[in-house]
Amino acid sequence: MTVSGQERLARAALTRIIEPGDEHGGRWLRECGAVELVRRITTRDGTAEQLSGMTPKRLAGYRLRAEGADPGQDLSTVNALGGRFICPGDREWPSQLDDLADARPTGLWVRGPRDLRLWALRSVAVVGARACTPYGSHMAAGLGAGLAELGWVVVSGAAFGVDGAAHRGALAVGGATTAVLACGVDVPYPRGHAELIGRIAEQGLVIGELPPSDHPTRSRFILRNRVIAALTRGTVVVEAEYRSGSLVTARCAQRLGRFTMGVPGPATSGLSAGVHELLRGEGVLVTDASEVAELVGDIGELAPARRGPVHPRDLLDAVSARVLDALPYRGSVSGRDVARTAGTSTDEALGRLYELHSLGFVERDGDGWQLTPRSTCNGDARRGGT
Template sequence: MSGGVSEEERRARAALTRVVEPGDEHGGRWLRELGAVGLLRRLTSVSYDDALTGASEQRIHGYRTRAVRADPDGDLAAVEACGGRFVVPGDPEWPSQLDDLGDARPVGLWVRGRPDLRRWALRSVAVVGARACTSYGAHMAATLASGLAERGWVVVSGAAFGVDGAAHRGALAAGGATVAVLACGVDRAYPRGHAELIRRIAEQGLVIGELPPGSHPTPSRFILRNRVIAALTRGTVVVEAEYRSGSLVTARAAQRLGRFTMGVPGPATSGLSAGVHELLRGEAELVTDAAEVSELVGDIGDLAPPRRGPVLPRDLLDPAGARVLEALPARGTAATANDIARDAGTTVDEALGRLYELHALGFVERHGDGWQLTPQAVRRPNARRGGP
């Protein structure tokens, strides 16, 4: 796993996950300018270092206090004990698309699960949405996730109640791949009600997070976690979200990063769909199933099937037969072969030949010298003639 990363670099980055909060661009800039080892050395030095610019003295004091208390060896041992590892930039497993976050890029990622994170992230889609979702939202999230999993996509979400949980379960039920991005340590189950789900994800997929083992979630960490979901995946699908929703934060982060942003429409009367509809009024794409998502974010060949209504028997008629059928009166009254031929723009002999074919197919019946539609054909009037 080490690739070109030294153990000293890995230890320093592990320590810095105790020091620098997710998405902290001050810490990210210092990390870029000084390197992990150099930054940790300055933060643990007894003297003030003027290289740490851009933050208040009080804030720098907080960094230094946390740096002195950090125990990277203990954290690395803890993640190993729960079957995990610590992945950092420079590792073969590091997903390079996270570098698009610039100075807000994670210091490193704590990972539980056997699959290779970089490879899984290459073909992944985020499915996120409301915690207090409706049965419709849960159904759509699970159906989307299972359909994406069946098409070989990795489903990424945040393991929260509601849409997130439904998406993970949908992928698992299809025997597919799923990744949970946590706002706490990967050794902790949060929310507690999803302890069994998170355990299953760790066994069959991946559980990842920026925070070291034992860390608790906070409201700000949930919001900042969403940028990782957006950056890691090719696109984000939002299923039910109010105007003020963390899911919209994920979607807007995806837009800023140039990823695909999609929304599943809901009832216009539902407040839980209001945020999604606002996205759809902007640059987000409307999707209703996994095929449409795959067509948007996939490669050439990942096309959704054409959309059409049910195939009716009259759809199978050749053009000449269809014209003759359309020429019959719609309300069951009889017409002569001469009238039908005139309205169909054909000869009487051609019209009679087609009428007998249509009779054999159950579309028309003969009454003396006239022809009329059967009761079954009248109940399915031709759209072009504007029947009842």
């Protein structure tokens, strides 16, 4: 399916006229098409007023914005950056964004050499607090690097804190990362991340709904989060307070049927409160990239089995372990006493004691048997490590 030049120009104009996530605009766009919608807004023949839900105040606002729209110039600006404007119907359009229905982006402005549709097919969002703790930064960077090494694209919002750490983690291992901005793709926001955003544009993708030069607002940050949620297979929240934009992303992901995950933190930290609330609901607890990949990946992408360290005693069979447990912590006992305590015959107990002697667990003390200094100093050799 090919998008016509007229359609592309009209959609580019609409990114200046209609705010991201405007469901009224999305419905009108679906009902009459981009070219016709721009015509109705910009001409005064009364057809715009016939659109369901179009109020005089809303229409006046649209027309004021339309006066300053120059889609041809916007397309030239992004092309000069090596970027492009993609629309529904383009081969590069990620079809999962269609799950947003009438809140779907009108189009996306894109910088970077990669194919957005292909990258989105295997992507995970890592989001969290801007004012994160060193723990949150460490976990986000580890997730970003680990997911990238496993072949996943790390998607975030290029903000300070968790977002930036996740992007840097992916870049540090030469991995794939995408930044979704709440402003024009030529606007480095936050300014402190200008270099980071430039690196992402060179090695990965920088995308946004807003046309070149547009600046972010509080509402645009919140609306940007729905794109992060819809674009990816799942969302991981690293640190978030109760009123956090990261939780907006996670809840949007839940509504869209995406996986929602959280990294636990200290119960005493306010920055963990929102994540823990998420985990008390439908969120899944994760601690590293392999656990994320196991949840959102294909069959066979399993996290390694988790267990504590293997102690020498763990390698003993059940009878030998009982015989070892039958020896007192201090002093020696006869083979007969060991057999009585272990519930075995005397011959069986003696045979096991000699095996334990060869392994360094026990030693002879005259006619009796006792634990070696190694066993008495190393709790793992006694009673299951207690």
